Amino acid sequence: MIEVRWHGRGGQGAVTSVELLAVAAIAAGKYAQGFPSFGPERRGAPVAAFTRIDDKKINVRSGIYEPDVVLILDSSLIGLVNVTDGLKPNGKVIVNTNRSPEEIRRELDFKGTVATVDGTGIARKEMGVPIANTTMIGALLKVTGVMELDAMKDSVEHRFGRIAQKNLNAMKRAYDEIKISN
Amino acid sequence: MGKRMGMEVAMAVAEAVGLCNIDMAAVYPITPQSHIAEHLSDLVANGEVDAEFVTVESEHSAMSAVIGASGTGARSYTATSSQGLMYMHELLPIASAMRLPITMAIANRAVSGPLNILNDHSDIMPQRDSGWISIFVENGQEAIDMSIIAFKIAEHQDVMLPVNINIDGFQLTHMVEPFEMPSQEEVNKFLPPFVPHATLHPAKPVTMGAFAMSDYFPEIMKAKDEALKNSKKVVVDVFNEWGKMFGRNYKLVETYKTDDAEVIMLTMGSMGETAQMAIDQLRAKGIKAGLVKLRLWRPFPFEEIKAVIKNAKKLIVTDRAISFGGPGGPVFSEIKSAMYAETQRPLIYNYIYGLGGRDVPVGDFIGMFERVIADTANQLADTYEFWGVRE
Numbered sequence: 001m002i003e004v005r006w007h008g009r010g011g012q013g014a015v016t017s018v019e020l021l022a023v024a025a026i027a028a029g030k031y032a033q034g035f036p037s038f039g040p041e042r043r044g045a046p047v048a049a050f051t052r053i054d055d056k057k058i059n060v061r062s063g064i065y066e067p068d069v070v071l072i073l074d075s076s077l078i079g080l081v082n083v084t085d086g087l088k089p090n091g092k093v094i095v096n097t098n099r100s101p102e103e104i105r106r107e108l109d110f111k112g113t114v115a116t117v118d119g120t121g122i123a124r125k126e127m128g129v130p131i132a133n134t135t136m137i138g139a140l141l142k143v144t145g146v147m148e149l150d151a152m153k154d155s156v157e158h159r160f161g162r163i164a165q166k167n168l169n170a171m172k173r174a175y176d177e178i179k180i181s182n
Numbered sequence: 183m184g185k186r187m188g189m190e191v192a193m194a195v196a197e198a199v200g201l202c203n204i205d206m207a208a209v210y211p212i213t214p215q216s217h218i219a220e221h222l223s224d225l226v227a228n229g230e231v232d233a234e235f236v237t238v239e240s241e242h243s244a245m246s247a248v249i250g251a252s253g254t255g256a257r258s259y260t261a262t263s264s265q266g267l268m269y270m271h272e273l274l275p276i277a278s279a280m281r282l283p284i285t286m287a288i289a290n291r292a293v294s295g296p297l298n299i300l301n302d303h304s305d306i307m308p309q310r311d312s313g314w315i316s317i318f319v320e321n322g323q324e325a326i327d328m329s330i331i332a333f334k335i336a337e338h339q340d341v342m343l344p345v346n347i348n349i350d351g352f353q354l355t356h357m358v359e360p361f362e363m364p365s366q367e368e369v370n371k372f373l374p375p376f377v378p379h380a381t382l383h384p385a386k387p388v389t390m391g392a393f394a395m396s397d398y399f400p401e402i403m404k405a406k407d408e409a410l411k412n413s414k415k416v417v418v419d420v421f422n423e424w425g426k427m428f429g430r431n432y433k434l435v436e437t438y439k440t441d442d443a444e445v446i447m448l449t450m451g452s453m454g455e456t457a458q459m460a461i462d463q464l465r466a467k468g469i470k471a472g473l474v475k476l477r478l479w480r481p482f483p484f485e486e487i488k489a490v491i492k493n494a495k496k497l498i499v500t501d502r503a504i505s506f507g508g509p510g511g512p513v514f515s516e517i518k519s520a521m522y523a524e525t526q527r528p529l530i531y532n533y534i535y536g537l538g539g540r541d542v543p544v545g546d547f548i549g550m551f552e553r554v555i556a557d558t559a560n561q562l563a564d565t566y567e568f569w570g571v572r573e
Contacts, residue, residue, distance in 0.1 A: 019190065022358040026188030034358035038300055038539060059455040061353055062543040 001054035002146055003064045007083050008073035010041045013133030014049040016159070017073075021137055024155040025053045028147050033058055046081050053146050071140055072096060073119070073132060075104075084110055094139050094178075096120060096132050101181035115143045117178040126170035127163070134160075138171035139178045149175050184362040184428070191322040192217035192355040194363065195261075195287055196224075198326040200231040201369040202333050205256035208236035208247035212266040213299045214351035215289035219261060241266035245273040252282035253390050255381035257333065260284065263351055264291035264305045271309060277344045278313030279406055280391045283336030283376070284344040287329060290451070291351040292538040300539020301351040303451065303502040306479075307512045313406050315345040315413055316480040320454040323361040325349045327430060330369055334420050337376045341413045348479070350452035352539065364428065372427055414481045434483040436475040437490050439465065443472025445551060446494040446528070450476045450513060453500065453542060460547035471551055476513065484520050491521070496563070497528040498554050502536045510534070510566030518564070531557075532566035546570060 008014035015036045022034030030053055037048040050064045066086045075097040077083060084093065091112045095104050096119035105114040117139045119132030126135070134156065141149050152171060157164040189197070196218050199207070207226070211219040226235040234251075238244045241262050248258040262270060267288055277284055292298040293305050306316065315335060319325045325347070332345040349355060364372075380388050394402055418434065425431035438458050440446055449457050454475040464471040474490055476483075491497050501511020509515045514532035521527040531554050536542045550569060554562065 019358050023188040026186070026360040031360055032188060032358070035352075035356055038352040038356065040299065058359075059459050060544065061357075061452050061456045063541045065543070 003067045004051040004069040005067040006049040006071045010045050010047050011043040012073050017133040018049040018051045020155045024152045028151040031058050115180040117174050122173045127166045134167040135170040135174045138174035142175045184364045188360050190358050193221040196221035198329040200225045204233045204259050206234040206251045207259040208238050208244040210241045210244045212263045214355045215261050215263040241269040245270040248284045252284050253382045255378040257376045261287035263289040267305045274312035281342040285332040286346045288348050289351040289355045298538040302537045307503040318348045318450045322359045338416045341416050353452040410481050434478040435486040438473040440472035444470040445496045446472045447498040448474045457547045459544045494528040498531045501534045529563035533569040535569035
C-alpha cells in the first residue's frame with residue numbers, strides 16, 4: 001500500500017486531486033481511498049488531504065501518520081508546516097517549485113527522494129491559471145509509478161469536461177519535466 | 183449488473199437512494215450529511231430521479247414533511263446529522279407510532295457543545311427509544327446496500343416502521359472509495375412498489391396519529407414494541423434476499439475470528455475494519471482475539487449477541503457516546519443487561535473512545551486488548567474507562 005499526504009492551501013485543489021486520483025485508481029482496478037483532513041477549511045489556510053492506493057482491499061480507516069510520499073502544492077508551506085512529519089526515512093517528497101531538488105533537500109534536511117517541478121508555471125502555460133493541483137498528479141505518478149498517466153484520462157474528463165485536455169496536457173508536462181534526486 | 187466504481191460515499195448514498203423509486207425527499211443540509219442533500223437534489227433537478235424534493239427550512243420541517251408524505255403513501259426519504267437529528271427528535275416517535283416506513287440516513291456527528299462537526303455516535307444514541315429500526319454500517323458498500331435494503335424492511339407488511347441508517351460522518355461520508363453500485367434493473371427487481379396500509383386522501387378521509395388517552399395509549403405502545411421486536415425476523419429475511427441477489431451477505435451481528443477467541447472486542451460503525459487489523463496483529467502474536475460488529479442496534483439482537491460472546495473470557499465493548507452519570511456507554515449497558523441472566527458470560531469491559539472525531543489508529547485497539555488482558559485481578563471489568571483522553 002502507498003500512502004500519500006498532500007499539503008496545500010484552502011482553494012488550491014488538494015481535495016479535488018485526491019478525489020481524481022482515487023477515482024482513477026479504482027477505475028484501473030485498484031483499491032483506493034481519497035479523503036480530506038476532516039473539518040472546516042478556509043481559503044488560503046494550510047490544509048492536508050490524503051490518498052491510499054493498494055492492490056488489495058484497504059481496511060484501515062484511521063488517519064495517515066507515516067506517509068510514503070508527501071506532495072507539497074505550495075512551497076511557501078515549507079517551514080510553516082512540518083511537511084516531513086512522520087514521513088518514512090526512505091520516503092519521497094514532491095514539491096511544486098522552480099527550485100532544484102538539492103536546494104529543497106537541504107532546506108528539509110531529508111535523506112530520501114526529493115523531486116521538484118514548476119507545477120504553477122506549467123499550469124499557467126497550459127491552462128492559463130496558477131492552480132497546479134491536477135498538474136502535480138503527473139509529478140506524483142512519475143515519482144511513485146503507482147499507475148500509468150493514461151489511467152487519469154477518464155476521471156479528469158468526467159470532472160472537467162471541455163477543459164479536461166488542458167489539465168491532461170499539464171499533467172503530462174509535469175510527468176516529463178520533474179527532476180528527481182534520489 | 184452492478185458497476186464497480188469509486189465515488190465519495192455521501193454522493194454514492196444519494197445515487198443509491200435515487201435508484202429506489204422514491205416519491206419524495208425532504209432534506210435540510212447539515213455537515214457532514216450535506217453531500218447527500220446536495221447530490222440528491224441535483225439528481226432530482228436534472229430529471230434523473232422522478233421525485234418531489236421539498237426544500238424545507240429546518241430538520242423539524244424535513245421530518246414533518248416526510249411524515250405527511252409517507253402518510254399519503256409516498257415513498258419518502260430524509261437524511262441528517264447531529265443537531266439536525268436533535269431538532270427532529272420530537273417527531274421521531276410520531277413517525278414510528280404512525281407506522282410510517284420512512285427511511286433516513288444519519289451521517290453521525292458529535293452533538294454540541296462544544297460545537298464539533300466530526301464523527302461519534304452521540305447524535306443517534308438519544309434517539310434510541312424512538313421506535314425506529316436502527317442499522318449501523320461499516321464502509322461505503324454497506325452504506326449503499328443498506329440505503330436500498332432499508333426501504334424493503336420498512337415497507338414490509340409485517341413491519342411498517344421507519345428505519346435509520348447510521349453512516350459515520352467524514353470517516354465514511356467524505357471518503358472516496360471503491361464499491362459496487364447496483365443497476366436500476368437490479369434495484370427494481372429487489373424493491374417492489376410501496377403498498378401502504380392506508381393513505382391520506384381527500385376522497386376517502388382517514389385520521390392518522392389520532393388522540394389517545396389512557397383508554398388506548400398503553401395498547402398502542404405495546405403494539406409498537408411488538409412491531410419493533412417482530413421486525414427482526416424481516417430484517418434477517420431481507421438481508422438474506424439481498425445476499426442471494428447481490429452476493430453480499432449481511433448478518434445482524436458480524437463476527438471476525440471469534441470461534442476460539444478468549445478476548446472479544448465489540449464495535450459499531452466504521453471502526454470495525456480498523457479493529458479487524460488489530461485482531462490480525464494480535465493473532466500473529468498468539469493472542470486469541472476476536473471481533474464482533476453490531477449491525478442492528480434496534481431491535482437489539484439479544485440472542486445473536488449472546489451466541490457469539492458467551493464463550494469468551496473477556497469482552498471489550500467500545501462506545502462512541504456517553505451516558506453521562508450512568509453506567510458507561512450505551513452499547514455497554516445494553517450488552518451487560520443482555521448477559522445478566524446468563525450463567526456463562528464473559529467479564530465485560532467498556533472503552534469510550536473516538537469522541538468528536540478523535541482518531542483511533544490500529545495501535546489504540548491493540549492497546550485496549552493489552553490493558554484488558556493485563557487486568558488479571560479483573561479490577562477494570564464491569565466498569566468503563568475513557569480511552570486516549572488527556573487528564
